[in-house]
Amino acid sequence: MQCQKCQHSAIEGIRQHLCQSCFSLLAERLVGKELREYNLIKKGGVYAVENDLCLFVFKAVIKGMPTTLLNSSGKNSSENMNIPLGAIRVLCWTLDDEIASLYSDILSGKETLHLGQANAGANNESNTGASAETNKGDIKLFLPLTDKELSIYAEAKGFTFTPKPKGKIKAMLDRIEEKHPETRFSVAASAKELAKIIEKK
Numbered sequence: 001m002q003c004q005k006c007q008h009s010a011i012e013g014i015r016q017h018l019c020q021s022c023f024s025l026l027a028e029r030l031v032g033k034e035l036r037e038y039n040l041i042k043k044g045g046v047y048a049v050e051n052d053l054c055l056f057v058f059k060a061v062i063k064g065m066p067t068t069l070l071n072s073s074g075k076n077s078s079e080n081m082n083i084p085l086g087a088i089r090v091l092c093w094t095l096d097d098e099i100a101s102l103y104s105d106i107l108s109g110k111e112t113l114h115l116g117q118a119n120a121g122a123n124n125e126s127n128t129g130a131s132a133e134t135n136k137g138d139i140k141l142f143l144p145l146t147d148k149e150l151s152i153y154a155e156a157k158g159f160t161f162t163p164k165p166k167g168k169i170k171a172m173l174d175r176i177e178e179k180h181p182e183t184r185f186s187v188a189a190s191a192k193e194l195a196k197i198i199e200k201k
Contacts, residue, residue: 030144038117046087093140096147100166107190
């Protein structure tokens with residue numbers, strides 16, 4: 001199968017027929033579009049970026065906007081991040097992470113759901129150090145991408161990406177997607193609409 005952009009060999013497991021290079025450009029455009037849609041980047045803002053992969057992409061998509069960027073841990077984990085008071089966390093958080101978190105929160109009866117980018121990019125004065133997986137105000141940088149898509153992007157750019165464990169929920173989605181390939185994106189779209197409803201309340 002050929003790339004629909006440049007006619008090189010396309011890679012499998014992504015939403016379009018693209019080669020690794022063309023998909024990398026698409027991935028950055030998708031992330032940048034998400035940041036612009038929710039107005040998540042503010043001039044002069046302070047951002048605690050989770051790891052080197054996040055830092056690389058964040059710099060690529062903000063295109064020189066004056067900000068202070070802190071590489072929090074160098075690890076693919078939100079644990080033990082040294083976060084200055086008032087800084088905004090930029091997390092290595094994918095579409096698969098969002099779906100797994102949504103189902104887990106619903107099944108556990110959690111009352112507060114941090115869905116999508118609702119309230120992201122706002123200074124959170126409660127951010128004083130290591131905390132829950134996601135907090136109100138966090139930017140979920142790779143929300144437009146699946147784990148597999150981010151793995152492909154990371155490899156193309158010379159980084160290593162290790163997806164967060166998701167247990168039975170990911171296995172369930174994988175089985176459904178064998179017959180219905182757009183399942184993840186449909187669930188994500190529903191979660192985004194739910195986030196808007198919750199934000200209005």
